[in-house]
Amino acid sequence: MAKENIPVYDICSISREPGANDDFLADRLSSYLHKYYDHLHFPHRHSFYHLLLFTRGKGTHSIDFTTFDVKPYQIYFMIPGQVHSWHFDNNMAGFIINFSENFFKSFLQNPHYMDRFPFFSGISEEGVYQLPVDLHKQTAQLLESILTYSGHDWKSHTDMVRVLLLQLFLLIDHSLAANSNKAIPQQKLILLRGFRRLIDTHYRSIRLPKEYADLLYVTPNHLNALCQDLLGKTAGELIRERVLLEAKRLLTNARMTVTEIAYDLNFQDNSYFNRFFKKYSGMTPDEFRKQFHTENK
Structure with a gap:
């Protein structure tokens, strides 16, 4: 079979920094775009899970050939293998989290734990959520804490980052369920x-x-x-x-x-x-x- 033309990035190939962690990356969106926008705005795939929260800015974000208009406090969840690209203006702000499939496996002893969250279904429309106003501050604070703990003495704080990230997932999952028209068994x-x-x-x-x-x-x-x-x-x-x-x-x-x-x-x-x-x-x-x-x- 011919080799795939669309690029596939892992966490290390994106960061390209000495000593980069191959299981986790957290950054402010403005900094991330400044470093990597030149090649990441073209369609590409990831070998990892990808989380993106916009707090400011405009543009479009395409996931598996479905295009979404960017809005403040819109959060995107992607699983490995999805094709996506973005086209943003120059005034973007927010947070970005990348983590590998192995990041939670040894911690949770459950290889299918991510499957419980509807936003990690791999369906484009199910991975995009407009946060309600009452979650804006709490979500941003969680992501700020993740940035803090992931930026200093990573080995000592890895489990704290995992707990904070899981707390974020559970918070969004609860919000989705609470705003659903019906409770699903x-x-x-x-x-x-x-x-x-x-x-x-x-x-x-x-x-x-x-x-x-x-x-x-x-x-x-x-x-x-x-x-x-x-x-x-x-x-x-x-x-x-x-x-x-x-x-x-x-x-x-x-x-x-x-x-x-x-x-x-x-x-x-x-x-x-x-x-x-x-x-x-x-x-x-x-x-x-x-x-x-x-x-x-």
């Missing part, structure tokens, strides 16, 4: 998260809701009703959306042909892939690719 959330995790693992080889239902030990009707109830979509739609998203990500790679992408995604032939892509995106793969590269020159 934990059992349903666990099942939905399990389904999404399976899709992320198997979307290339498993396309039928029945096969996922078997893996989850539920009936296809139960799985479909769960998705309709919580998301207003069918189980089949979630699977197709994940395949379409990966197709779009791969199409950003100018070195891969459409035929290679169709093969990578396990389509029977190129024409079937073209029909699938046009049906669910409204344009052909070649049209999408041309539009993407025109917009990101």
Whole structure:
């Protein structure tokens, strides 16, 4: 397979500073942009989790081909692998946090702990949250504390940074739940998260809701009703959306042909892939690719 054209950054490759921590980075947004904006405003991926809070400024932020207008006290959460880019003015302020998949594993002894938070679902719209006014000060204070502890004697304060970051996640999670129109039983959330995790693992080889239902030990009707109830979509739609998203990500790679992408995604032939892509995106793969590269020159 051809190498991916869109850059993938880890924490060390972004910081490029001697002795940089490969599991965690915290910075003020203005400082971060001053150091790295020249290459990070182009579409790229991360190998780490990414948190971005704006407290001042204007511009746009695109995550997996969905563009959001930046607003003060808007917070963004991204998981490894998502494609994003930003275009900001010169008066930005806020905070940025990067942490690896390993950052919490030894601390929590739970490899799927991040899955409990809806904003780390990997769905662009679910990872963007406008903070209510009563959370502005508390959120900023938590991030200020993280900056303080991460900036001095890192080894002695690593656990404090983890606790503060978890406190932030739990605070946002509670706010989301409190502002939701309905309370969702934990059992349903666990099942939905399990389904999404399976899709992320198997979307290339498993396309039928029945096969996922078997893996989850539920009936296809139960799985479909769960998705309709919580998301207003069918189980089949979630699977197709994940395949379409990966197709779009791969199409950003100018070195891969459409035929290679169709093969990578396990389509029977190129024409079937073209029909699938046009049906669910409204344009052909070649049209999408041309539009993407025109917009990101």
